[in-house]
Amino acid sequence: MSIQEMTREAVAAAVLEELTNVAPDLAGEDIPEDADLRDEFDLDSMDFLNWITALHNRFGIDIPELDYPKLSTIGKAADYLGRG
Template identity: 40%
Template sequence: MTKDEIFNKIADIIDDRFEVDRDKVTNDLNFRSDLDADSIDFVEFIMELEDTFGAEISDEDAEKLSTIGQVVDYIYNHQDKAE
């Protein structure tokens, strides 16, 4: 999966979960400051990412993810390259 494909799927999740206009989703969008996501929102978002991408994101790694771009890079770098 390319970074663009990953970004588009994540943008759809952000649009649905946080009710943010899809056109306003950028790589620099910050979960806490731009989306006002609390810890429960963020955990639910991470769980949805895991389901969507079939990836496991450790709590330690999740704590380091604060922007959409970081999540895209993480998913891209941890996807099964055999797909």
Template identity: 55%
Template sequence: MTDQDIRQAISEELERIAPDIDFGAVDPTSDLREELDIDSMDFLNFITALHQRLGIDIPELDYPKLTTLDGAAAYVAKTLGESAA
């Protein structure tokens, strides 16, 4: 899965949670909860959606690594890379 594929999957799952957001305007280094004005339950739904869609385990201790678009993409890429090895 390429970085573009990963970012597309992340964006699609976030769009399900915050459908009115222009993702082209979202700063990839800013906290998603603040940028998208989502609460902790929405963020948990995002984590769960990534787990289900991509088949990756995301332990609760790793949730802070997924708070930005760049962080989420890097985490998913690393996790997918490790599971493929």
């Protein structure tokens, strides 16, 4: 399914799924949509890059480095990707 056909809720769920794939130690954690992933969940630069890579591969959307700050939470990432 292309991202345009997905509900925002489904995009957010997919974004979270990719996060726990690259950081399996976060599986089962309650990660609020507005929680800063780096500050509150200790995501380091490598985890973050792996997550961006997974999102790029899953949705085929280009995510330049300069846009990284726009993906600092699950919610922001879902909004960013939803805009296509």
